[in-house]
Amino acid sequence: MSDLSRRKLITTGLAAAAGVGGLGVAAHLAQKYGLVPPDHGGIFGLGETLTYASQRLLTRHSLAREFSRSQISKRPVPNEMAPLNDAYKRLQAGGFVDWRLTIDGMVAQPGSFSLAQLKSYPSRNQITQLACEEGWSYIAEWTGVPLSHVLDIVGVQPQARYVVYFSIEPDWWESIDMADALHPQTFLAYGLNGDELPVGNGGPLRLRLPRQLGYKSVKFITHMTVTDSLKRFGKGLGSASPEAGYAWYAGI
Amino acid sequence: MSESVLIPSSASAVAATSAPARHAALVRVTHWITALCFIALLVTGIEVLISHPRFYWGETGNVLTQPLFIIPIPSSRSLVPTGYGYVLPDQNGWSRALHFQAAWILVLTGLLYLISSFFTGHFRKNLLPGKADLSWRALSASIADHLRFKRPTPAEARSYNVLQRLAYLFVIFVLVPFVIWTGLAMSLSFVSAFPASVTLLGGQQSARTLHFFVSVALVLFLLVHIAMVWLAGFWGRMRAMITGRAATDTNKEAA
Numbered sequence: 158m159s160d161l162s163r164r165k166l167i168t169t170g171l172a173a174a175a176g177v178g179g180l181g182v183a184a185h186l187a188q189k190y191g192l193v194p195p196d197h198g199g200i201f202g203l204g205e206t207l208t209y210a211s212q213r214l215l216t217r218h219s220l221a222r223e224f225s226r227s228q229i230s231k232r233p234v235p236n237e238m239a240p241l242n243d244a245y246k247r248l249q250a251g252g253f254v255d256w257r258l259t260i261d262g263m264v265a266q267p268g269s270f271s272l273a274q275l276k277s278y279p280s281r282n283q284i285t286q287l288a289c290e291e292g293w294s295y296i297a298e299w300t301g302v303p304l305s306h307v308l309d310i311v312g313v314q315p316q317a318r319y320v321v322y323f324s325i326e327p328d329w330w331e332s333i334d335m336a337d338a339l340h341p342q343t344f345l346a347y348g349l350n351g352d353e354l355p356v357g358n359g360g361p362l363r364l365r366l367p368r369q370l371g372y373k374s375v376k377f378i379t380h381m382t383v384t385d386s387l388k389r390f391g392k393g394l395g396s397a398s399p400e401a402g403y404a405w406y407a408g409i
Numbered sequence: 410m411s412e413s414v415l416i417p418s419s420a421s422a423v424a425a426t427s428a429p430a431r432h433a434a435l436v437r438v439t440h441w442i443t444a445l446c447f448i449a450l451l452v453t454g455i456e457v458l459i460s461h462p463r464f465y466w467g468e469t470g471n472v473l474t475q476p477l478f479i480i481p482i483p484s485s486r487s488l489v490p491t492g493y494g495y496v497l498p499d500q501n502g503w504s505r506a507l508h509f510q511a512a513w514i515l516v517l518t519g520l521l522y523l524i525s526s527f528f529t530g531h532f533r534k535n536l537l538p539g540k541a542d543l544s545w546r547a548l549s550a551s552i553a554d555h556l557r558f559k560r561p562t563p564a565e566a567r568s569y570n571v572l573q574r575l576a577y578l579f580v581i582f583v584l585v586p587f588v589i590w591t592g593l594a595m596s597l598s599f600v601s602a603f604p605a606s607v608t609l610l611g612g613q614q615s616a617r618t619l620h621f622f623v624s625v626a627l628v629l630f631l632l633v634h635i636a637m638v639w640l641a642g643f644w645g646r647m648r649a650m651i652t653g654r655a656a657t658d659t660n661k662e663a664a
Contacts, residue, residue: 201503205512212598219601223476232473237488286469286613288597290501291460293471294613305533368598402502408598409509 191318191334195387195395196405208256209406216408217336219365224284230295233287233349235357236371245325245377253361258307258345262321262382263311275345278302283342285367287374290407297358299365300348304338308383318386321396322364323380331375331396332387332405333366342367345378370407372398430653431567436531437650439522440484442514447631449511454624456504459497460485464621468612477618516589523581536578537567541572558640566641567655573637574628584627 187193189209192210196202242262248256253272261267280300288294311334322334337343346365347354354360361374369393387395395405432440462480463470470476472488483493485500525530541547551571561570569577593599594607594616610616638646649655 201506201510204506204513207513208509212596216598216602219598221597221601222604222607228468230469230471230474234471234473256532286597288595289461290457290505292457292617293463294469295471295473296469367600370597402506404506409593409596 191336193405194406195332195393196399201224205404205406208404208409212406212408213336215336216368219368221283221285221342224286224296226284226298228296229284229298229350232295233297233355233358234293234295236289237354238357241356241377242326248325249356256361258362258379258381260307260311260381260383262384263314263317264308264383265314266310268307268311270307272347275302275307275362276347278306278400280348281344281363283344283366283367285342287367287369287371290403298350299344299346300351301339301346301365304343304345304364305341307345308338311383313383317383318385319383319387319395321382321384321387321390322375322378323382324375325377325379328397329375329377330391331364331373331398332390333369334372337366337368340368368408372403373407430650431655432653433529433531434653435522435525435529437653439518440650442518443522446511446515446518447627449507450515451624451628453504453508453511456485456500457508458621459483460499460501461489462491463489463585464618465614466618467614470614512589512592519585532578536574536581538571538574543572547571561641563655571618576633580627582631584623584630588620588623588627591616591623 166181184193187206187210192206192213194205194209197206256272258270258275259268260270265292279302280302282298282300284296284298286294286296308320317335319332319334320338321330323330333343342365344365346359346363349358349360349362354363359374362378363376364374364378382390384390387393390395394400398407399405458480459482462482462484463472463476464478465474466477472490482491482493483497485493485497528593540572542551548571554570555572590606591610593603594610595613600607600613607613607616610619645655
């Protein structure tokens with residue numbers, strides 16, 4: 158073996174070792190600072206992790222763009238939907254008086270909130286864009302209570318890392334990290350364009366998460382769990398979306 | 410199989426020094442990674458497009474608003490009125506994941522290429538056209554050569570001609586940055602941190618429409634690129650971009 162190739166071999170070896178070591182350190186730091194999404198396994202884990210980590214670092218406190226009233230879309234698109242289940246129809250027949258949002262998990266005081274209770278808290282409005290992963294979008298004015306307000310009432314424990322939220326429809330659930338859960342524009346929305354939130358848009362209660370795609374804004378919310386790990390939920394990938402092949406983090 | 414210069418043998422070391430590589434190893438490696446990423450981005454981009462083959466201008470657009478134009482293909486969503494009586498299967502999940510993963514690899518590969526090329530002088534030496542080549546006479550002569558499908562002489566084939574240089578520079582410094590920008594401008598999260606990235610383009614739907622047009626431009630470049638490689642001698646050019654050795658070197662060896 159000539160000197161040239163030995164030197165090349167040694168430098169290549171050192172570079173590879175440094176690379177592997179660097180990746181190890183990066184993985185450790187990413188895990189420590191919550192930059193690894195729950196669906197980081199599998200062949201697309203690299204892309205999912207790079208996207209989530211970089212956007213989480215860039216956008217921890219940034220606000221979704223808000224628009225003027227004149228920019229509100231004439232008709233907010235009610236997405237196509239299968240007929241709703243019997244539990245929903247019963248509550249609908251009663252004018253949603255018995256609709257409850259229960260919050261449990263890593264909280265000081267688990268709670269159950271009626272729509273009237275949620276509406277009694279200071280309400281906020283946001284004129285934001287709802288964009289679908291398919292490519293279409295609309296702008297509407299959403300009314301609701303910031304999720305952070307309700308989380309304050311139940312008292313989130315310091316080790317909490319995610320909020321998991323469930324629709325009354327089976328197998329429809331998502332989760333978000335605490336940065337998104339406590340973000341000022343993350344709403345429990347009950348109003349749209351000055352009216353009650355229509356059924357087609359997720360009424361009577363929908364999570365509104367304007368910095369992520371529409372599928373994270375789950376409709377007909379009835380249940381939330383605060384947790385430090387997503388492993389116990391479903392297949393442990395964070396939400397129903399990764400189980401159907403879609404990304405857990407939908408900031409892009 | 411041809412001997413790689415990476416194999417430690419004195420014969421290849423001599424060959425490598427006597428005949429400098431037509432394309433540097435870094436250019437070759439980044440070229441093929443970019444090529445693979447581009448194919449992945451193109452296929453997955455088409456799959457995502459199929460879920461809503463309508464384009465708009467401004468901030469918003471949906472099935473209830475007037476489109477700027479429609480691609481007359483069937484859709485993978487029943488919500489979209491296409492005129493076709495059937496709905497294609499939904500491929501958006503893996504398509505979006507692969508699209509972003511390929512985009513990441515392409516961006517990282519591109520950064521490696523850019524940074525190392527500034528150090529090695531690749532842009533100055535191989536891509537920036539000389540002053541003399543930019544005269545109208547030289548440019549029109551090159552255009553005329555292309556229109557006549559004139560094959561380059563072996564000496565000419567050792568460097569890029571002026572139209573080739575301008576096309577590559579345009580792709581590297583205009584089209585690829587613009588396709589990344591218009592892609593990021595569709596990200597709700599990205600624009601929350603950098604709102605000007607989308608307002609400068611005229612809105613989120615404008616960004617999507619521009620992303621489509623830049624992609625079309627990149628596909629046109631790819632088609633012309635492959636056609637030119639074909640006309641100049643497909644296997645020789647492929648060999649040069651894979652092994653680094655130009656066809657002229659192998660001719661000498663064969664002789």
